[in-house]
Amino acid sequence: MRDHLGRACIQVFLTGIFWCCLAVAAMAHASLTGAVPADGAVVNAPPKTLSLSFSEPVSPLVLRLILPDGQSKTLETFVLRDRTLEIAAPGDLAAGTHVLAWRVVSEDGHPVAGSTIFSIGAPSSAPQAAGEAIDWPVRTALWLARIAMYAGLFFGIGGLFAVRWLIPDGAAGLPVIKMALLLGFSATVVSLGLQGLDALGAPLSNLTDRAVWSAGLATSFGLTVVVLSFAFLLALVTSSRATFSGRAASLVAVVAGSAAMALSGHASSATPQWLMRPAVFVHVVTIAIWIGSLPPLAYALQHGGDAARQALGRFSRLIPVCVAALTAAGLLLAIVQVQTFDALVSTAYGNVLLAKTALLVVLFLLVVANRWVFTKPAERGELGSARRLARAIIIETMIALAIFAVAATWRFTPPPRALAIAAAQPVSIHIHADKAMAEIAVTPGRAGPVELSAVILAPDFTTMIPKEVTFVLFNPQAGIEPMRRKATLQADGVWRASGVVVPIAGQWHLRVDILVSDFELVRLQDTIEIPR
């Protein structure tokens, strides 16, 4: 009997301990079982109520609605019906993507949190934030250097070529050509440092930093600078030689200088490269021959004489071919870069192209007028018309300079083609852990509707086929609790989750839950910057 009582006492004691343990260890992982509007849903009209259903009764700690403009609204009116939380929606919901971020606690005080997304009308991309500040001094310096570079290339290198091959009588213009060469060379060298400043986002005062210059050299523009500098130096060194070697050097300089321009820049980086780079080269080399001929021709005509007439004849025969090639190459570049007529008006690049074309039309009209009105009489040897032609050529030169100034602004305006590519470019990260690693991409790389994809690899870089992959996105700064999206394995071995909406731009935490086997889960987590 005593023994029986003792055992009973022990049982009571033990049961009590278990009960206490349970109370302490009771961690409630209440999970969301449903939401209205459903997660990821697109609804036509703003909902009057929002509801969240859980696996057990919960009490809300924070309910927040993040609006399409990025603002967040705390929701305070709600009722709990059994395991469903019904929340009154604000009355003035606008169209776009909303995030309902919730943090609830179930019976024992362990909070759980999550986010559901719904869109009214259609998913919206992120609200527009303030753009990047523009460093105007650096930008102006880059622009001026670019104009000087063009002037050096076209009037200097092109001019030297013209003097050596087309208009020997224009040798009187050599001092001007040499000045242009010097100017172009210095501008080319300086623009390397400016390019470095631009690449690093550093102010003009940092121009003496070595890091700035090596950064400039490291960009694709670095190669252009090296080759162009070589062309300028070659032209400068041989500028006084009228011998065969001088002629050869001027030819090498004009080819190298034009090739340098095809080595970098928007147009050269467009596809198909086999077509675009030669197009840039042809465009530049024909400009150099045409525009480069203008000052020597003006000098020759002012000088007068038979040689000038012969030169004018050669120029008049050669230039139409040059201009035809120049226009064809230019048109090709424009079509590839601008893509649509709308872009001519709607993008800065298109506007520059329009301005350049307008100046070009004026230039062509002048050229045509010169050819019809002055050239024939001048070729016949009428001195007055030769002088007038020389003046007209000076005006043409000025317009050419204006065109260079306009074209130089292209340095700052990505073409519509590049804009479209940049917008569709994915943002990607690589997460490496002991048990697995993942290459994750968010496509397109901006806020709004995106597709998440991941390639899962074992630590030894061999392919790994997990049972399940789930993406988890959360943004504590914006108060957005984890949003989960299950990925499906595609035939190409990539895990994809589409129809995901990243509601706002900014720094997100991205986690990939990899179910390696039934009982093994690997979580990889990192932060990812999603631009607007």
Add this chain to the structure above:
Amino acid sequence: MLKRTLATVAALALGSSAALAHVSLQLKEAPVGSTYRAIFQVPHGCEGKPTNVVRVQIPEGVIAVKPQPKAGWTLEKIKGAYAKSYDYYGTPTSEGVKEIVWSGGNLGDDEYDEFVLRVYLTKDLKAGETLHFPVVQECPDGVAERWIEIPAAGQSEDDLELPAPGVKLLEATNGH
């Protein structure tokens, strides 16, 4: 009187355990070198769906596994080799049950049930540590709840979203 008190305490314990949202072990502590009754408490299904399959992975160092059959559930014992040989009351044991599967059942999301194993905790297990039994609940349409996360060094179960149920190992008591 005593019996009624016990019943009340038991009811309280049961009531409180029903509030547990993840699968847990009812007995939180056990000495190594002893037999342990692992009672898995399944408090709900997956995302509102009923549980049809419960799978328990047997951790290394746990041998002589005997599941308790349940009416309405098919029992499966998946056997395999252990990482090493364990001593079971003087007998070296190098293979045995590695996974237990209860399938074909239908445990509603708003219902509670327990799944029981009797196991032997070998003395190779370290007292003071927590032994985890990863558990998977499978529901219709390929949905599953996986209580399979084991805390890494410096982590606690609270840090995990899907903690595997665990039992704290105590020093071996003398004799058996």
